[in-house]
Amino acid sequence: MELPTLFYGVPSGCSFGSIVALEWLGQPYRLCRIVMPEEVTTETYRRINPVEETPTLMTDKGALISESMAILNHLGARGVDKGLGFAQGTPGFDRLNQMLGYLNTTFFSAFGSLWYAIEHDSMPEAEKQVLRAYGARRVITAHQKLETLLDNKPWLLGEQRTLADAYFIGIARWTQYHDVLNRRDYPGLQALFERLEADPAVQFAHAIEKGETPRGSGAFQGHVRLEDVLQRLAA
Template sequence: MHPTLFYGVPSGCSFGSIVALEWLGEPYRLCRIGMPEEVTGDDYRRINPIGETPTLLDAQGNAISESLAILNHIGARGIGRGLGFAQGTRDFDRLNQMLAYLNTSFFSAFGPLWYALEHGANGTDLEALTRYGAAEVRNVHAELEAMLGDKPWLLGEQRTLADAYFIGIARWTRYHKVLDRKDYPGLQRLFDKLEADPAVRFAHAIERQEAAHSNGGFTGHVTLAEAMAQG
């Protein structure tokens, strides 16, 4: 059985895991999970009791949840492609550190803005959440801009899974217009380069349910029921 990635729509952070699987090039399947209804339903909670995406069912049917864990799993399979590094090496530690920053600080900065949008905040609550979220998002962009410097990729000369995870979160400024990425020229350069990447274009098309051409190992979609029966 090929691994199956359960990805959330619209615009889930699982986007980065789709990009990573494309870069890996090994066969995999996708299962589309609607948010918030389907992802919190009883059927999906049998796979992920927390009711969040992404989740990866590996080739043996074992479930792996949380983006950081999934990306490290993919990275371990993609060492030969430069996507990940052997545990115990300095490069592994650097990658894990960057993934952890993206998974905590960068991701979480958008939390107040998502809460305001998804819970219909208004009045003083909306004003407070927006002000706080905007400040957090600007702060993490400034921090990541400093980390990136003049490097072509987040970790340096080599593209890694950190870049795949970055693009899935960075695009959220399309929903939350609290900054102009052009104020962060390094991140704008990285964002534009990733948006032109075939794997990123593929992931966008998958989310939009448009014709999607895989340069990786995508073998097709399965329904949640089919994935559960084969998992």
């Protein structure tokens, strides 16, 4: 069996959260760097993920898992003993999936029109303004609701960090590209953001995205090329 390999997107992909999760898990893994949009839309990468998105996780048995929620649940099943995930059928499992669902369907998607306006530079300015205004309202509402769900807890699910926190930090940093709110207006989320930014696994993921070679927890076993992974699939 091979080591699990995470295909992560740069710059600033939501796959950031899966890198953090792998570091928290502490089990050996590799990474494969996918430049967006150039590489993620190629025929080569479509052999890994036909919908042209990151992240994708190749398991130690060669199975491919896409979508952050599915990847994080897969990793969570391997990290129950560390409190990162919960056994299926338990209240903790349900609460984690509820929070991951909110982060995916509301928090993540709130940024969609803002990203669209940035990525389609030839769009008429009037249309961009409409998208920006719509996106700003959605991002503000998503933060308001998440602040309520956090309810002054140190982590999204309570007293212990989980994979929901890893997913949160990968998305929350997008406000650096979209200046639509001041996170300090949401003191609970600001405290959570700062707590996570100080975490060694988050700092490791930032360094990885910058193309540096951080030490990390010791679980990271290096990068592999996309072409080499495809050879493994063909074997």
